[in-house]
Amino acid sequence: MTTPLRLAVIQMNIVAGDPEANFAKMQTRLEEAAALSPKPDLIILPEMWNTGYALTEIQALADPDGERTKRTISAFCRKYAINVLAGSIAQLRGDTVTNTVHVFDRTGSEIAEYSKIHLFQLMNEHLHLESGTEPGRFDLEGVPAGMMICYDIRFPELARKLALEGARIVFVPAEWPHPRLHHWRTLLQARAIENQMYVVSCNTVGESGGSNFFGHSMVIDPWGEVIAEALEEETILAADVDLGLVEEVRNRIPVFADRRPELYS
Numbered sequence: 182m183t184t185p186l187r188l189a190v191i192q193m194n195i196v197a198g199d200p201e202a203n204f205a206k207m208q209t210r211l212e213e214a215a216a217l218s219p220k221p222d223l224i225i226l227p228e229m230w231n232t233g234y235a236l237t238e239i240q241a242l243a244d245p246d247g248e249r250t251k252r253t254i255s256a257f258c259r260k261y262a263i264n265v266l267a268g269s270i271a272q273l274r275g276d277t278v279t280n281t282v283h284v285f286d287r288t289g290s291e292i293a294e295y296s297k298i299h300l301f302q303l304m305n306e307h308l309h310l311e312s313g314t315e316p317g318r319f320d321l322e323g324v325p326a327g328m329m330i331c332y333d334i335r336f337p338e339l340a341r342k343l344a345l346e347g348a349r350i351v352f353v354p355a356e357w358p359h360p361r362l363h364h365w366r367t368l369l370q371a372r373a374i375e376n377q378m379y380v381v382s383c384n385t386v387g388e389s390g391g392s393n394f395f396g397h398s399m400v401i402d403p404w405g406e407v408i409a410e411a412l413e414e415e416t417i418l419a420a421d422v423d424l425g426l427v428e429e430v431r432n433r434i435p436v437f438a439d440r441r442p443e444l445y446s
């Protein structure tokens with residue numbers, strides 16, 4: 182067994198349209214996570230935690246160039262020597278807004294950024310946000326990792342691309358509402374099983390902007406077992422992941438060696 186990584190998933194309610202309230206809560210939750218024993222190696226935040234789905238006002242609410250987020254999270258990482266995958270934020274870039282994850286290492290340096298590729302038309306994201314153009318990858322203390330945001334998990338091609346490029350663990354910040362809990366659980370487990378990798382999701386919970394979010398943040402191992410799952414309330418979900426299990430599962434059923442990509446397109 183390799184040294185496990187301790188994760189802390191912050192499942193929180195988001196006040197749509199109120200970045201001040203959300204920054205305050207996020208900082209309290211980060212402090213609570215840092216005080217856990219054992220201390221987490223990585224903390225994960227949910228999707229659009231700064232603004233929620235206040236899409237009609239998003240230009241005014243979004244964080245210009247992500248500066249406030251970067252300053253705040255980077256200082257936290259430095260203070261506690263913890264990595265943070267800062268969920269996603271609404272980020273103002275010139276006159277467009279993206280739904281963007283920033284990842285910081287234990288020294289507070291930003292090591293990766295990913296903007297949601299698949300915008301969710303059912304919640305009008307495509308009318309207010311600009312989609313990303315690059316898959317999200319980073320190196321988590323020597324472990325190749327990937328990111329997808331919420332609706333992205335409906336696109337198995339993206340998860341497979343991340344896995345083929347080496348990802349052993351994929352993080353999924355989300356704001357996934359009722360009534361599609363069975364889609365959420367099934368899709369997350371499927372992405373883990375078919376790619377034989379860890380999938381770690383961080384969902385919002387409670388009412389926000391007229392939608393009801395069910396939480397159920399999950400940590401799923403490469404065999405598809407749910408090793409931790411939150412209920413429908415605010416919480417910090419802690420779990421240890423043993424990345425060595427990825428190799429073990431991939432050796433047990435050699436899915437990657439058995440692929441026939443020449444027949445798929």
Ligand SMILES: O=C(O)CCC(=O)C(=O)O
Nearest residue numbers: 301331332356357358361
């Ligand atoms: O795909 C779904 O059912 C939910 C997706 C979603 O809420 C989002 O991407 O924000």
